[in-house]
Amino acid sequence: QVQLVESGGGVVQPGRSLRLACAASGFTFSSYGMHWVRQAPGKGLEWVAVISYDGSNKYYADSVKGRFTISRDNSNNTLYLQMNSLRPDDTAVYYCAKDVRLFVLFSAGPFDPWGQGALVTVSS
Amino acid sequence: SYVLTQPPSVSVAPGKTARITCGGNNIGSKNVHWYQQKPGQAPVLVISYDSGRPSGIPERFSGSNSVNTATLTISRVEAGDEADYFCQVWDSSVDHMGVFGGGTKLTVL
Numbered sequence: 001q002v003q004l005v006e007s008g009g010g011v012v013q014p015g016r017s018l019r020l021a022c023a024a025s026g027f028t029f030s031s032y033g034m035h036w037v038r039q040a041p042g043k044g045l046e047w048v049a050v051i052s053y054d055g056s057n058k059y060y061a062d063s064v065k066g067r068f069t070i071s072r073d074n075s076n077n078t079l080y081l082q083m084n085s086l087r088p089d090d091t092a093v094y095y096c097a098k099d100v101r102l103f104v105l106f107s108a109g110p111f112d113p114w115g116q117g118a119l120v121t122v123s124s
Numbered sequence: 125s126y127v128l129t130q131p132p133s134v135s136v137a138p139g140k141t142a143r144i145t146c147g148g149n150n151i152g153s154k155n156v157h158w159y160q161q162k163p164g165q166a167p168v169l170v171i172s173y174d175s176g177r178p179s180g181i182p183e184r185f186s187g188s189n190s191v192n193t194a195t196l197t198i199s200r201v202e203a204g205d206e207a208d209y210f211c212q213v214w215d216s217s218v219d220h221m222g223v224f225g226g227g228t229k230l231t232v233l
Contacts, residue, residue: 044224044227047224059219059220062219100169108222110169115166116166
């Protein structure tokens with residue numbers, strides 16, 4: 001079955017960096033766009049970034065543009081989110097999610113399934 | 125940027141019908157997706173492309189979308205349906221990005 005497993009979360013000081021990874025299995029990873037979505041404690045969902053199946057197209061939410069970078073390694077079935085210049089308001093559970101459509105250069109959801117999430121806490 | 129508006133909470137008795145709305149400017153022209161999130165769990169897609177039901181989602185879940193409001197309808201509500209529900213669209217008007225509604229807490233009385 002399709003499985004997404006995030007790793008790399010933790011506590012980090014403001015201004016520092018952290019890299020999340022999402023290991024995918026159970027499907028042809030290189031055929032699907034992938035997303036990161038986050039959820040601050042007790043809050044709603046916020047879309048963060050998307051990368052096309054081949055890595056050629058990447059888009060970001062305004063709140064993370066210029067600080068976060070999404071990437072993928074199709075040979076190792078892994079999605080990444082490099083987070084730089086972290087701020088306290090970046091504190092959230094970060095989910096990776098698979099787009100449902102095949103071979104789309106402009107992935108636009110829906111997202112199915114989602115990983116279990118990785119908690120990132122930005123605090124001094 | 126595009127804004128989706130959901131009621132913070134909806135309450136319904138078991139066996140009745142729950143309707144959760146998602147308002148947006150001309151949302152009828154967009155594809156709307158709905159996610160269910162239970163406490164401590166990741167979201168699950170329950171309705172795609174306005175009214176599509178993914179494999180494994182009960183027929184009690186349905187969706188519609190018209191003009192400025194999309195609606196998630198849950199018929200014959202069960203205690204296990206108690207959860208947060210989020211609508212989602214894609215906005216390509218200025219940039220290319222996902223947009224979520226603020227979420228609705230469904231309480232089964």
